[in-house]
Amino acid sequence: MLATSRWVRWGAPLAVVLLAAGLRLWNLGAPHALVFDETFYVKDAWTLFNNGYESTWPADANPQFEAGQTEIFTTDPSFVVHPPLGKWLIALGMNLLGPGNPWGWRLATVVVGVLAVVLIMLIARKLFQSRVLTLIAGFLLAIDGHAIVMSRVALLDNFVMFFALLGVGAILMDRQWHATRLAGRLATLPDTGWGPALWWRPWLLAAGLAFGLTSSVKWSGLYFLAAFGIYLVVVDALARRRNGVTFWISAAILKQAPATFLLLVPIAVTTFMVSWTGWFVTRGGYYREWADGVGAAWTGPLAWVPHSLQSFWHYQAAAYTYHVGLATPHPYQANPLTWLFMIRPTSMYYRGSSAGEFGCQFQTCSEAVTSVGNPLIWWAATAALFYLVYRLARYREWRVGFIMMGMVAGYLPWLMYLNRTVFQFYTIAFEPYLLLGLTFVIGMVLKQIPELSRPQHRLSAHSQVPEYDPRPHAGAPTAVAVGLGFTLLLTVFFFPVWTGMQTPFAFWQLHIWMPSWR
Incomplete structure (x- = not known):
C-alpha cells in the first residue's frame, strides 16, 4: 500500500514529465532547416556567442549555414530589437552540440519546454492542493501541440513563457509568506491604523529576478512585472482589511507599495542590464558608439x-x-482578437513533394510544422476562461484572480496593438494560465477544490458562493477521464503536423479544420 502511494506521488508526475520530454525530443533535428524566425535567432545567437554582439551574415546565408558553413558571419553589427538572453541560451546549445546541428539550435528551447511542465505542476499543486489537478495541469501542457511546437523551434517565446511562469510561481509563494507574517506582525504591534511595512520578502526578490530574466528575452516581460506589481498592492490591501487595519487602502499604497517596488523592480532592471554585458564590454555592437x-x-x-x-x-x-x-504584412499574421479561438496558427515550415522526391512514397507528400494547439484543449480552455471572468466578477475567488492576472499580463497588452504585425505563436506566453483556468474548472467538476466554499479563500468575505456539496456529480470522473483520453488521441492525430513528419498530402489536409489553417 505504501509503495502504491509513493508511486502515485512521484511516479505519476514523473510519467507526465517523461511524456512531455518524449513528445518534444523525438526527432528534434527535423527539419534540418532554419524554420520561420530561426533564420534570425539561431544566426544571431551564434554571432553573439562569437563576437559578444549580433552581427550580419552574407545574403542568402541560410543554405550555407544549414550545410554546416557556420563561420561565414561578418563583424558588422546587426540591428536587433530583442534583448540578448534568449539568444545566449540558444548559443549555449549550439556550442554544446555544434552550430551546424539542429539539435544544438533547439536544445535550450526544448529544455525549458520540459521544465515548464514541471513548473506548472508545482504551481498547480500549490494553487489547488490536489494531486489529481496537479497531474491534469501538467498533462495538458505536456500534450498540447502549441506547447510542443514552441519547444521544438529555436524561437524566443518559449523562454518568455518559462521565465514569466517562474516569476508567477514566486508571486504565489509570496502570497502565503506575506499573509502569515503580516498577521503575526499585526498581532504584536499597537494599532497604528496602517500596520507595518514588510521588507523581508525573499519570494519577491525571486519574482523580480524571474521577471527581469523574462524582460531580458523580450520586452513583453515588462508586462508581467507591471501586472503582478499591481496585483501585489491589491493583495496587500485585502490582507490588511481582513486583519482589521483601519486605513488598509492608504497603507497598501503609501506604506507597503514602496517597499514592494524596491524589492521587485531594481533587481529586475539590474538583471535586464546585465543581460546586455556583451554589448557593453565590446565596441562593435549596433549603436555602441x-x-x-x-x-x-x-x-x-x-x-x-x-x-x-x-x-x-x-x-x-x-x-x-x-x-x-511594425506593420509589415505577413501571410501568417494573426489579429490578437482571434488568438483565443486559434483562427490563424503559424505555419513554421512546410515542404510539399512528389513521388520519389525527398523520399516521398506517395503521389504527393507534405512535411509541416504548424503551431496549432490541440483543438479540444484550446477551445475548452477558452470557454473556461470566459466562465472564470464571470466567476471572478460574481464570487471574487482569489485562485481565479491569480490565474486571470497571468492572462492580463500575457494577453491583454496585445489588444493595444491590433494593427501591428503579430502572430498566434505569441500566445505561448500565457498558455500556462489558460491551462490552469481549464484545470480549475475541471477541479470544480471533480469537486477537488472544496476550499471554494470558505470565506478566507475568497478575495472578499462578503462574496456569496453557493452551498458546496463535496461529492462529485454522478459520472463526472468518467466524463473527465474520457475527455482527457480523447484529447490524447487528438495529440496522436496532430503530432505529425507538429513535428515535420513526411505524410501523404491527403493526411495533411485532414488537419485543416478551417480554411485559415492553411
Whole structure:
C-alpha cells in the first residue's frame, strides 16, 4: 500500500514529465532547416556567442549555414530589437552540440519546454492542493501541440513563457509568506491604523529576478512585472482589511507599495542590464558608439551620463520605435482578437513533394510544422476562461484572480496593438494560465477544490458562493477521464503536423479544420 502511494506521488508526475520530454525530443533535428524566425535567432545567437554582439551574415546565408558553413558571419553589427538572453541560451546549445546541428539550435528551447511542465505542476499543486489537478495541469501542457511546437523551434517565446511562469510561481509563494507574517506582525504591534511595512520578502526578490530574466528575452516581460506589481498592492490591501487595519487602502499604497517596488523592480532592471554585458564590454555592437559621434551626445543636465549608457538608451529607443511601428504584412499574421479561438496558427515550415522526391512514397507528400494547439484543449480552455471572468466578477475567488492576472499580463497588452504585425505563436506566453483556468474548472467538476466554499479563500468575505456539496456529480470522473483520453488521441492525430513528419498530402489536409489553417 505504501509503495502504491509513493508511486502515485512521484511516479505519476514523473510519467507526465517523461511524456512531455518524449513528445518534444523525438526527432528534434527535423527539419534540418532554419524554420520561420530561426533564420534570425539561431544566426544571431551564434554571432553573439562569437563576437559578444549580433552581427550580419552574407545574403542568402541560410543554405550555407544549414550545410554546416557556420563561420561565414561578418563583424558588422546587426540591428536587433530583442534583448540578448534568449539568444545566449540558444548559443549555449549550439556550442554544446555544434552550430551546424539542429539539435544544438533547439536544445535550450526544448529544455525549458520540459521544465515548464514541471513548473506548472508545482504551481498547480500549490494553487489547488490536489494531486489529481496537479497531474491534469501538467498533462495538458505536456500534450498540447502549441506547447510542443514552441519547444521544438529555436524561437524566443518559449523562454518568455518559462521565465514569466517562474516569476508567477514566486508571486504565489509570496502570497502565503506575506499573509502569515503580516498577521503575526499585526498581532504584536499597537494599532497604528496602517500596520507595518514588510521588507523581508525573499519570494519577491525571486519574482523580480524571474521577471527581469523574462524582460531580458523580450520586452513583453515588462508586462508581467507591471501586472503582478499591481496585483501585489491589491493583495496587500485585502490582507490588511481582513486583519482589521483601519486605513488598509492608504497603507497598501503609501506604506507597503514602496517597499514592494524596491524589492521587485531594481533587481529586475539590474538583471535586464546585465543581460546586455556583451554589448557593453565590446565596441562593435549596433549603436555602441553612437554617443561618440559629432553632435550626438547629450548636453545640459544629462551631459555627465557615460557615453555607453547614452548609446544604450538611443538603441532602446530605436528598438521601441520599431516595435510599435511594425506593420509589415505577413501571410501568417494573426489579429490578437482571434488568438483565443486559434483562427490563424503559424505555419513554421512546410515542404510539399512528389513521388520519389525527398523520399516521398506517395503521389504527393507534405512535411509541416504548424503551431496549432490541440483543438479540444484550446477551445475548452477558452470557454473556461470566459466562465472564470464571470466567476471572478460574481464570487471574487482569489485562485481565479491569480490565474486571470497571468492572462492580463500575457494577453491583454496585445489588444493595444491590433494593427501591428503579430502572430498566434505569441500566445505561448500565457498558455500556462489558460491551462490552469481549464484545470480549475475541471477541479470544480471533480469537486477537488472544496476550499471554494470558505470565506478566507475568497478575495472578499462578503462574496456569496453557493452551498458546496463535496461529492462529485454522478459520472463526472468518467466524463473527465474520457475527455482527457480523447484529447490524447487528438495529440496522436496532430503530432505529425507538429513535428515535420513526411505524410501523404491527403493526411495533411485532414488537419485543416478551417480554411485559415492553411
